[in-house]
Amino acid sequence: MNITVSGxxxxxxxxxxxxxxxxxxxxxxxxxxKDAGIRKNNIQALFVGNMLSGILGGQEHLGALYSDxxxxxxxxxxxxxxxxxxxxxxxxxxxxLLAGTYDTVLVLGIEKMSDQKPELVARGLMGAGGSDEQxxxxxxxxxxxxxxxxxxxxxxxxxxxxxxxAVKNHFHASLNPQAHYHAPITVDRVLKSAxxxxxLKLLDCSPISDGAAAxxxxxxHGQRSLPRRQAGKIKIIASxxxxxxxxxxxxxxLTKFEATQKAAKxxxxxxxxxxxxxxxxxxxxCFTIAELLAVEDIGLYxxxxxxxxxxxxxxxxxxxxxxxxxxxxxxxxxxxxxxATGVKQIVELTRQLRGTCGARxxxxxxxxxxxNVGGTGATCVVHILKRxx
Amino acid sequence: MNITVSGxxxxxxxxxxxxxxxxxxxxxxxxxxKDAGIRKNNIQALFVGNMLSGILGGQEHLGALYSDxxxxxxxxxxxxxxxxxxxxxxxxxxxxLLAGTYDTVLVLGIEKMSDQKPELVARGLMGAGGSDEQxxxxxxxxxxxxxxxxxxxxxxxxxxxxxxxAVKNHFHASLNPQAHYHAPITVDRVLKSAxxxxxLKLLDCSPISDGAAAxxxxxxHGQRSLPRRQAGKIKIIASxxxxxxxxxxxxxxLTKFEATQKAAKxxxxxxxxxxxxxxxxxxxxCFTIAELLAVEDIGLYxxxxxxxxxxxxxxxxxxxxxxxxxxxxxxxxxxxxxxATGVKQIVELTRQLRGTCGARxxxxxxxxxxxNVGGTGATCVVHILKRxx
Numbered sequence: 001m002n003i004t005v006s007g008x009x010x011x012x013x014x015x016x017x018x019x020x021x022x023x024x025x026x027x028x029x030x031x032x033x034k035d036a037g038i039r040k041n042n043i044q045a046l047f048v049g050n051m052l053s054g055i056l057g058g059q060e061h062l063g064a065l066y067s068d069x070x071x072x073x074x075x076x077x078x079x080x081x082x083x084x085x086x087x088x089x090x091x092x093x094x095x096x097l098l099a100g101t102y103d104t105v106l107v108l109g110i111e112k113m114s115d116q117k118p119e120l121v122a123r124g125l126m127g128a129g130g131s132d133e134q135x136x137x138x139x140x141x142x143x144x145x146x147x148x149x150x151x152x153x154x155x156x157x158x159x160x161x162x163x164x165x166a167v168k169n170h171f172h173a174s175l176n177p178q179a180h181y182h183a184p185i186t187v188d189r190v191l192k193s194a195x196x197x198x199x200l201k202l203l204d205c206s207p208i209s210d211g212a213a214a215x216x217x218x219x220x221h222g223q224r225s226l227p228r229r230q231a232g233k234i235k236i237i238a239s240x241x242x243x244x245x246x247x248x249x250x251x252x253x254l255t256k257f258e259a260t261q262k263a264a265k266x267x268x269x270x271x272x273x274x275x276x277x278x279x280x281x282x283x284x285x286c287f288t289i290a291e292l293l294a295v296e297d298i299g300l301y302x303x304x305x306x307x308x309x310x311x312x313x314x315x316x317x318x319x320x321x322x323x324x325x326x327x328x329x330x331x332x333x334x335x336x337x338x339x340a341t342g343v344k345q346i347v348e349l350t351r352q353l354r355g356t357c358g359a360r361x362x363x364x365x366x367x368x369x370x371x372n373v374g375g376t377g378a379t380c381v382v383h384i385l386k387r388x389x
Numbered sequence: 390m391n392i393t394v395s396g397x398x399x400x401x402x403x404x405x406x407x408x409x410x411x412x413x414x415x416x417x418x419x420x421x422x423k424d425a426g427i428r429k430n431n432i433q434a435l436f437v438g439n440m441l442s443g444i445l446g447g448q449e450h451l452g453a454l455y456s457d458x459x460x461x462x463x464x465x466x467x468x469x470x471x472x473x474x475x476x477x478x479x480x481x482x483x484x485x486l487l488a489g490t491y492d493t494v495l496v497l498g499i500e501k502m503s504d505q506k507p508e509l510v511a512r513g514l515m516g517a518g519g520s521d522e523q524x525x526x527x528x529x530x531x532x533x534x535x536x537x538x539x540x541x542x543x544x545x546x547x548x549x550x551x552x553x554x555a556v557k558n559h560f561h562a563s564l565n566p567q568a569h570y571h572a573p574i575t576v577d578r579v580l581k582s583a584x585x586x587x588x589l590k591l592l593d594c595s596p597i598s599d600g601a602a603a604x605x606x607x608x609x610h611g612q613r614s615l616p617r618r619q620a621g622k623i624k625i626i627a628s629x630x631x632x633x634x635x636x637x638x639x640x641x642x643l644t645k646f647e648a649t650q651k652a653a654k655x656x657x658x659x660x661x662x663x664x665x666x667x668x669x670x671x672x673x674x675c676f677t678i679a680e681l682l683a684v685e686d687i688g689l690y691x692x693x694x695x696x697x698x699x700x701x702x703x704x705x706x707x708x709x710x711x712x713x714x715x716x717x718x719x720x721x722x723x724x725x726x727x728x729a730t731g732v733k734q735i736v737e738l739t740r741q742l743r744g745t746c747g748a749r750x751x752x753x754x755x756x757x758x759x760x761n762v763g764g765t766g767a768t769c770v771v772h773i774l775k776r777x778x
Contacts, residue, residue, distance in 0.1 A: 045630075054443035054469075058523070060516040061471040064767035067632045068639065075630035076768070077477045078469040080443075082450040088466045092481055098488030127449040134447070241434075241464035243456045250457065378453035379465070 001270065003094050003236040005385065006104070007036025007216035008347040013335030014180040015114040016210040021053070022069050024212035025110050029070055032106065032214035043216070044102040046076040049089030049109040050339035055124040056116050066108055082128030083286065085109070086342025087241075087372030087381030090215065094239045097219045104219075109343030110212040121208055125338075128375040130247025141205055141287070143248055143376045145197035148289035150254035152199065155304030159199050162288040163190035164311040166203050166332055169285060172317060173329025175360035180209050180335030204288040209335030213343040215350070234350045238267035238384040246378045257377030260297035264371070267382040268299075275299035278323040279365040280352055282345035284373035285330040294371050295325065298382070317360055324362045327352060342372035342381060353387040390659065391609045392483055392625040394774065395493070396425025397736040402600035402724030403569040404503040410442070411458050413601035414499050418459055421495065421603035432605070433491040435465040438478030438498040439728035444513040445505050455497055471517030472675065474498070475731025476630075476761030476770030479604065483628045486608045493608075498732030499601040510597055514727075517764040519636025530594055530676070532637055532765045534586035537678035539643035541588065544693030548588050551677040552579035553700040555592050555721055558674060561706060562718025564749035569598050569724030593677040598724030602732035604739070623739045627656035627773040635767045646766030649686035653760070656771040657688075664688035667712040668754040669741055671734035673762035673769075674719040683760050684714060687771070706749055713751045716741060731770060734759035742776040 009031025011024050033040055048062045059065070063076030079089040086109035093107045113121050126134050133143065151157045167187055173179035185203060193202040217236070242262035245251055251258075268274050275298060283298075285291035295306045295315070300323055309315070315325035328334040328348040331341055349368035351357050365387070372381045398420025400413050422429055437451045448454070452465030468478040475498035482496045502510050515523050522532065540546045556576055562568035574592060582591040606625070631651035634640055640647075657663050664687060672687075674680035684695045684704070689712055698704070704714035717723040717737040720730055738757040740746050754776070761770045 051449055052443075054441075054516055055447060055449065058444060058512065058516050059520070060440055060444065060469055061518075061635065061764055061767060063470050063477075064632045064763060065519075065635050068635045068767065073632055073634075076470070076632050077481065077630070079481075080449055080467040080469055081452050081465070088452075092466065092468075092484070095481070095484040095488045095490060098490065099484045100487065101484060123447065127443055127447050129450075130454075131448070241466070243453045243462055243465050245462075246450065246454050246457045374453060375450055378450060378457065 001237055002220045003097055004218045004220050005215055005234040005236060005346065005350045006218045007032040008350045009035055010178060010213035010344055010347045011211050012178045013209045013211035013337055017114065019210065021110060021112045024210065025066055025108055026070065028212035028214040029106065029108055032216050036216040038104065040071060042104050043072055043074055043106045045074050045096060045105045046072055047089040047093040047105065047107045048078045049086035049107065049343055050078060050111060051080055051082055051085045052111060052113060052124050052338060055127055056120060081379045082374035083338050084342060084372045084374030084379040084381050085339040090342060090346055090383065091239050091241055091381055093217055094236065097217060105217055106214060107217065107343055108212065108214045109340035111337035111339040112210045113208045113337065114210050132249055133247050141197040141200055144287040144289055145200045146248060147254055147293065147376065148199050151289060151292065154255050157307040159191060160187055161307035161311050162204055162292065163187040165285065165288040165291050166190050168310065168316045169326050169330040169332040172327050172360055173333030176329050176334060179329040179333055180207055181333045200287055206286045206331040206336040209337045211335060211337035211340045213340045213347050215343055215346050233388045234353050235386050235388055236383055237386045238271035240266040240270060240382050242380050244378050246375060248376050255303060257293055257297050257373065257380060259377050259380035260294060260371060263380045263382040264298040267384050271384040273367060273384065277367050278369050279367055280324040280327055280362045281369045281371065282328060282348050283326055283330065283371050285326060285332045286336060288332065290373065291325065291330065298369060298371060327357065327360050327362060345370035345372060346383060349385045353385055390626055392486055393607045393609050394604055394623040394625060394735065394739045395607045396421040396605035397739045398424055399567060399602035399733055399736045400600050401567045402598045402726055405599040406503065408599065410499060410501045413599065414455055414497055415459065417601035417603040418495065418497055421605050425605040427493065427605065429460060431493050432461055432463055432495045434463050434485060434494045435461055436478040436482040436494065436496045437467045438475035438496065438732055439467060439500060440469055440471055440474045441500060441502060441513050441727060444516055445509060470768045471763035472727050473731060473761045473763030473768040473770050474728040479731060479735055479772060480628050480630055480770055482606055483625065486606060494606055495603060496606065496732055497601065497603045498729035500726035500728040501599045502597045502726065503599050521638055522636050530586040530589055533676040533678055534589045535637060536643050536682065536765065537588050540678060540681065543644050546696040548580060549576055550696035550700050551593055551681065552576040554674065554677040554680050555579050557699065557705045558715050558719040558721040561716050561749055562722030565718050565723060568718040568722055569596055570722045589676055595675045595720040595725040598726045600724060600726035600729045602729045602736050604732060604735050622777045623742050624775050624777055625772055626775045627660035629655040629659060629771050631769050633767050635764060637765050644692060646682055646686050646762065646769060648766050648769035649683060649760060652769045652771040653687040656773050660773040662756060662773065666756050667758050669713040669716055669751045669757045671717060671737050671759045672715055672719065673760050674715060674721045675725060677721065679762065680714065680719065687758060687760060716746065716749050716751060731761035734761060735772060738774045742774055
């Protein structure tokens with residue numbers, strides 16, 4: 001696959017009370033276009049990743065809306081797959097490049113959530129789940145709590161193990177100026193935080209965030225305009241999607257996401273690499289248990305072995321062993337503006353592979369993977385990125 | 390472009406009070422898969438076109454939902470672009486085939502609207518419009534009335550001319566068992582129907598409909614399994630998208646949709662045909678004025694000349710001159726389940742090009758065009774289909 005990430009941009013993630021969706025989009029896109037060293041009129045198509053604009057704001061038609069707002073007036077569409085909307089938008093954009101329809105396209109992931117009443121946001125987010133789950137009054141913390149309990153019962157995973165994931169990701173976020181949270185936390189503080197859905201504590205959960213992220217993707221022959229300061233071209237060498245039952249009630253095994261396993265397997269095959277080749281990964285840690293499932297499902301650890309490894313310090317910046325996990329801070333601490341998340345993962349990987357991440361740089365990073373999940377694993381999108389020499 | 394429409398299916402359109410979205414999807418998809426002469430497990434990916442499931446039903450994540458409900462468990466995404474969602478889903482599916490990612494994919498367009506309170510539906514549909522239009526309390530009948538008035542003032546188009554379009558499309562629908570309406574109407578009846586938004590009467594407006602439509606698309610080498618009864622392969626020879634300002638307030642000229650003009654121009658170039666080659670067209674006649682704009686914008690008539698031509702009987706089944714317009718009955722009389730419309734257009738063109746449309750068959754039809762619009766022309770998707778010998 002010959003797709004280059006030519007430019008990336010993103011806003012700070014957080015509770016951005018004074019910002020409109022349009023100003024967020026404009027900031028992320030302007031940075032991405034400038035970073036690509038191109039002009040706005042080089043963009044040939046726009047793919048927008050968003051989940052909640054219809055439910056929360058009554059606004060659909062975001063493809064045309066942002067094409068208009070950004071002054072692009074190019075073919076445009078919104079792509080939606082719950083919290084995997086951003087990753088799916090990247091995947092759809094890549095298809096249009098591989099098809100030869102376009103040479104240079106823009107992907108915008110965006111979500112504005114914090115201005116809405118929390119109960120509306122919670123109900124809106126359940127739009128990602130099965131109707132049986134919605135009718136039962138389930139919420140995503142509750143559903144992920146079931147997954148956490150299942151993992152604990154099967155493998156002896158502890159709340160302390162889960163807390164270690166939150167601690168690691170808050171530490172990484174403390175080094176990321178664009179993250180929602182900057183204060184490091186401790187295992188003790190996670191364990192003492194309010195219980196949201198047993199066994200998940202408040203600090204096991206990702207926040208409600210606002211934010212936008214954008215990437216310019218190109219077919220390789222369009223790369224003459226790459227800014228010189230980039231150490232090497234950043235290529236997307238795999239883009240894969242898989243789905244599973246919408247509702248947890250359809251699953252045989254609650255200690256894994258089969259969609260992640262399938263998408264990762266196909267992505268490794270497409271890229272010609274394996275989990276052992278990964279220098280870093282941006283994983284969909286909407287809850288700490290989700291990162292634990294992810295590292296096992298993408299094959300970095302055997303089932304049941306990741307919890308202790310991360311508790312011992314693996315996956316943390318500075319660890320000499322293995323793949324560094326969620327250098328951005330992840331959804332957990334960088335924040336989770338739903339439609340932006342899958343695009344932000346590509347932004348973070350690109351910056352890491354370029355070597356421009358400063359205090360949170362993974363030294364010599366060459367290959368990275370992103371894993372973006374919709375619902376409780378009903379959709380999974382995996383991308384693999386590589387720095388070319 | 391080497392894309393084949395291997396199979397098509399659709400439900401009846403109408404107020405389907407006793408049907409769930411899932412049963413509609415299942416019916417349309419089962420027919421399309423059977424028609425393609427393949428099995429469910431030959432489907433490699435699913436693209437869902439839908440606009441209002443989030444706003445009206447609080448349900449998003451329709452890619453995974455229908456992949457699950459239909460027992461496919463394949464890569465899946467929802468594509469949204471207001472009333473052009475179906476056409477955009479077809480376009481996105483085509484990109485994945487041209488990319489070489491998949492060989493055989495399924496597109497499902499679906500909308501369930503009639504169970505909702507009309508004021509909620511009207512507000513939901515305004516999610517396709519600009520925020521200035523929403524804040525001003527505009528509705529789509531009102532916005533299209535502005536377009537109608539502008540066309541009347543500029544070209545002398547009359548309400549009677551517009552009514553002739555409704556009469557033609559209701560006549561076509563009377564020959565289509567799957568149409569929302571089956572009773573032919575007269576110009577007099579249109580003119581005497583209630584005024585919705587001057588100069589548009591009730592019978593100038595498309596209805597609120599439920600329905601689903603599905604197509605199986607393949608790259609050509611996968612066509613060994615085509616059922617023998619098909620006279621020839623039906624190819625999609627162009628798929629183009631264009632956008633314009635979201636709000637009418639941004640337009641310089643209200644007597645045309647520039648997005649339609651741009652998409653059609655690119656589509657003709659891609660297909661190597663011109664408007665004079667079209668045997669039939671499925672046009673986005675959400676209001677009668679929209680069909681009038683469309684026939685001019687796709688180049689069948691010069692600006693200001695279509696109204697009288699259609700009043701004289703052109704575009705009607707049996708007319709010996711020119712291209713037959715909206716044989717399905719169009720949105721106006723076949724119905725307009727928003728996300729299904731763009732997919733239904735492909736279903737109708739395919740059936741016509743196969744010669745299986747019975748009483749409403751366009752004799753010897755070989756080339757057809759579909760035009761699917763989002764909002765007041767902010768998005769336009771054009772496809773051109775051709776029967777191969």
